Amino acid sequence: MMGRGDGPGAGAAGGPTRHVPVLLAEVCTALDVKRGGMFIDGTFGAGGYTRAIIDAHSHNTVIGIDRDPDAIAGGTALVAKLKKRLVLVPGRFGDLDTIATSQGHESVDGVVLDIGVSSMQLDEAERGFSFRNDGPLDMRMEQEGPSAADLVNESSEAELADIFYHYGEERRARAVARAVIETRRRQPFETTRQLADLIASLIRQEPNGIHPATRVFQGLRIAVNDELGELVRALHAAERILKPGGRLVVVTFHSLEDRIVKQFFSVRTGRAPSGSRHLPTTAAAQPTFDAITRGPIGPSDQEIARNPRARSAKLRAGARTDAPAQEPLSAITMLAELPQTAERRGGRR
Template sequence: MTERGDGPAGAAGGPSRHVPVLLGEVCTALDAKSGGAFVDGTFGAGGYTRAILDANPHNRVIAIDRDPNAISAGQALVDKMKRRLELVHGRFGDLDEIVTARAIDTVDGVVLDIGVSSMQLDEAERGFSFRNDGPLDMRMERAGQSAADLVNEAPESELADIFYHYGEERRARAVARAIIEARRKAPFETTKQLADLVATLIWQEPGGVHPATRIFQALRIAVNDELGELVRALHAAERVLRPGGRLVVVTFHSLEDRIAKQFFAARTGRLSTGSRHVPMTEQARPTFENVTRGPIMPSDIEIARNPRARSAKLRAGIRTEEPPQEPLSALTMLAELPRTADKRGGRR
């Protein structure tokens, strides 16, 4: 499986083999062979965790996942690895608290594989995909507000903002307006209901992704606060990594990668030229050194074997001896949903 990912095959694809993305590159970036204590912030089906444990017989892993199904399915691996693996039901944004609660001061590596897992995408009852009809859910933790709640209750301006900013959908306003009209007659309950409506509004280019792909991505991000969790996890990793420890982040779309890229740019001391996303600021002493000059991406061979890997990017840094810095407000801005649909009167 891909440990995480969406995109055309991920959003609407059928079952795929369980092949973690960039597995060898992740272990190399973590320097897992050297041994130590590691945090896998997104356990999924355990692909990265298993590889880290196999890399050195003395390695230990604290693995975290929001999905109770992943926790249940991972118990066999916990039993097999005995005391070398602890599996925790929680959010990776709290990984520093999870580590310190176990009387561990620092760790040697943290890996974060962002997004939704193939396992979740392929289960119709989870509501992440529209290949097979299922309830419009999308909750990773199986609790809280669902995608159906959001679609049926949010005002038009909020839905338009979600689709535009989290899905980068140009027809966000038209889709939001159509949802409001449709839900007056009957509430949205299934993935097919929503996907069919979107397909009447957005043209599918030959060979392109399903018209509802970006809409489903946006709802999933909003329901699970995925970008906010990523920002919190990056700062948490900075606080818990020892000097020389390594942070590895695998992202699958531009919103996630932008946050990871800006975090490493700021924390490695490279000055930002500034943009509409992140204003230019003076940098403090670096808390990370770059592992590579740019992102690592899957080879053509890996993409051919696992199409869901094609949009993956790996970024990594090595922790310096400098103390952790205050959270970057610019990253929080990237993760938050700008409320612009009504204030600016923009048309989408």
């Protein structure tokens, strides 16, 4: 399970924390935080990026957004300390443009998104994100709505196989889904260990490889929280709210997220090849972004040594042009959705 980083250090809220923001220096450079302005931290977490943005310029202000109630509660001390320079809003980053306008800002100077689950969520067994420590099979970032246990115990075999394969990139998705169905007939799944042990009995762990349950847990977490759909909505929301010259910086942790961000910037900077498999030919439109990075920026060896969870991080960034925002890209919307199998269309599989 990939997280945004962990380790000892000074916390953004004024005390020690195990959360370390990934690619912090690179994010600040791409955002150009030293120029001063209004920024949105769409994945506030423990406030690592927010603290760095605030510290970079005396006139910097931040709207911090997080869908996790624990993150919002944990940031109250920082809000009090920074007074009017930080507003913390519970919500989804897919709505970041409407959240900004509700706070009185028709445009902003920068948006940063750190996609995926945070270290605090991974490390708290009661949240059910990780198989490393036994806990309830939950995974809900907002702590409400259907949980991972609901999904595992109520979905059809075809639906589970699609989630494990397309969101988790698990090659043995069908075998795992079949075993889940057979097992839950005897006893419903309630804990992370129940599911992890079942998967480990089916998939052999390679020497020095990831835990056999890693990909299945990733797929479930993405499905429970609609993470890829939120990412797609956030990219388009950032396009709408950024002023000309404003920066969009996105840090991803696995190939599904990075593929969406890469395709978005490819189209919006005018670099996408026409008629590609994912990006069908459309009428040429004026680019809405200029590329800041010509490829993904990854962590240094030193950062990986300090924080192993940073090893898969990739940063991509663009600067907003003065072209009007375009309609949402159906091509990347499709990348965020499960394919419609025959069973889920109402037919026979």
